[in-house]
Amino acid sequence: MKYGRVYNFSAGPAMMPEPVLEEIAAEVMNYRGSGMSVMEMSQRSAAFQKIRDDAEADLRELMRIPDNYRVMFVQGGGTLQFSMVPMNLLRNGTACYVESGAWSQKALAEAKRYGNVIVSASSADDNFSYVPDCSALDIPADADYVYICENETIHGTTFYRLPETHGKPLVSDQSSMFLSRPCDASRYGLIFAGVQKNVGPAGMVIVIMREDLIRGDLDPKVPVYLRYKTHADNDSMYNTPNCWSLYCCGKVFRYLLDIGGLEEMERRNREKAAILYDFLDNSAFFRATAAKSDRSLMNVPFVTPSPEQDAKVVAASKAAGFENLKGHKSVGGLRASIFNAMPKEGVEALVAFLDKYEKAHK
Numbered sequence: 001m002k003y004g005r006v007y008n009f010s011a012g013p014a015m016m017p018e019p020v021l022e023e024i025a026a027e028v029m030n031y032r033g034s035g036m037s038v039m040e041m042s043q044r045s046a047a048f049q050k051i052r053d054d055a056e057a058d059l060r061e062l063m064r065i066p067d068n069y070r071v072m073f074v075q076g077g078g079t080l081q082f083s084m085v086p087m088n089l090l091r092n093g094t095a096c097y098v099e100s101g102a103w104s105q106k107a108l109a110e111a112k113r114y115g116n117v118i119v120s121a122s123s124a125d126d127n128f129s130y131v132p133d134c135s136a137l138d139i140p141a142d143a144d145y146v147y148i149c150e151n152e153t154i155h156g157t158t159f160y161r162l163p164e165t166h167g168k169p170l171v172s173d174q175s176s177m178f179l180s181r182p183c184d185a186s187r188y189g190l191i192f193a194g195v196q197k198n199v200g201p202a203g204m205v206i207v208i209m210r211e212d213l214i215r216g217d218l219d220p221k222v223p224v225y226l227r228y229k230t231h232a233d234n235d236s237m238y239n240t241p242n243c244w245s246l247y248c249c250g251k252v253f254r255y256l257l258d259i260g261g262l263e264e265m266e267r268r269n270r271e272k273a274a275i276l277y278d279f280l281d282n283s284a285f286f287r288a289t290a291a292k293s294d295r296s297l298m299n300v301p302f303v304t305p306s307p308e309q310d311a312k313v314v315a316a317s318k319a320a321g322f323e324n325l326k327g328h329k330s331v332g333g334l335r336a337s338i339f340n341a342m343p344k345e346g347v348e349a350l351v352a353f354l355d356k357y358e359k360a361h362k
């Protein structure tokens with residue numbers, strides 16, 4: 001890799017495309033003749049307005065977002081959405097959650113502060129190693145929405161089929177899979193994604209929301225910043241947005257359009273994931289932990305025969321220049337996050353390393 005960079009398998013903040021980083025570096029002292037960097041620029045300036053408008057337009061083109069959906073750039077990460085979703089969407093006071101791993105658990109625990117939470121399906125019985133069947137969920141007539149975490153970053157599972165919601169708005173946390181494959185936004189009421197996993201610098205979350213779900217008649221105690229209406233009515237400029245993250249994310253949207261859009265991104269992601277899963281499936285030492293039918297293309301948790309061996313592999317991989325392969329502390333083992341920006345060469349190099357390690361430790 002150029003510049004002495006390493007293959008970074010972090011679950012986030014994670015790698016960004018090298019051509020994007022080079023462009024940012026070239027513009028950091030003087031953004032297109034403005035005499036200043038984007039970090040130093042008023043959010044009300046014409047140059048920044050254009051950055052914001054282009055970012056939204058490019059994202060809309062990339063995902064083919066329908067006109068009756070609003071795009072918002074909000075701060076507070078994915079975590080604040082765990083609160084904003086129930087604060088804004090509960091009317092009758094009941095919501096259905098699919099419990100498929102640590103991130104959906106966090107979201108449903110937060111929603112319980114605001115209303116009645118029904119766990120409509122769960123895979124807790126097998127350590128969240130699979131996505132529960134959501135083809136026939138029991139959803140009460142007064143439920144305000146159905147919530148999923150579409151890619152569980154820690155457990156390495158992903159939804160390949162969306163739940164049947166019987167007309168209720170589907171809310172999806174796409175933080176760790178956003179823009180990794182084509183997505184039909186019209187099937188959702190609200191999509192949100194913290195950008196630091198698959199897009200750009202931490203500190204921003206993108207919300208894509210069906211217009212008719214944006215309400216003004218909330219409890220007066222709901223803070224102004226936590227109302228989707230505030231962001232929608234002000235084109236995400238009610239207060240100073242995360243200008244830097246927005247600028248960098250905009251460059252990634254442009255980059256994705258230039259390489260051929262989300263169809264091409266999915267093709268590359270499938271190719272990369274297959275290289276790693278094929279190796280793990282044929283290994284006598286390493287084993288992928290997620291159910292085959294639900295395996296994430298982005299986060300690949302795997303184990304050796306023992307936690308002691310796991311730790312040894314992590315140490316050896318770090319010494320060999322592979323960063324952040326330690327599994328999340330709650331599940332142990334190893335995890336390779338191979339987001340959009342991880343090159344195929346990085347996955348091939350990792351597999352070559354693991355293969356050599358296995359042969360040496362037989």
Ligand SMILES: *Cc1c(COP(=O)(O)O)cnc(C)c1O
Nearest residue numbers: 077078079103153173175176194
């Ligand atoms: C990382 C992550 C979050 C939390 O993101 P923050 O920006 O740290 O709040 C939420 N959901 C999923 C699926 C994640 O992977």
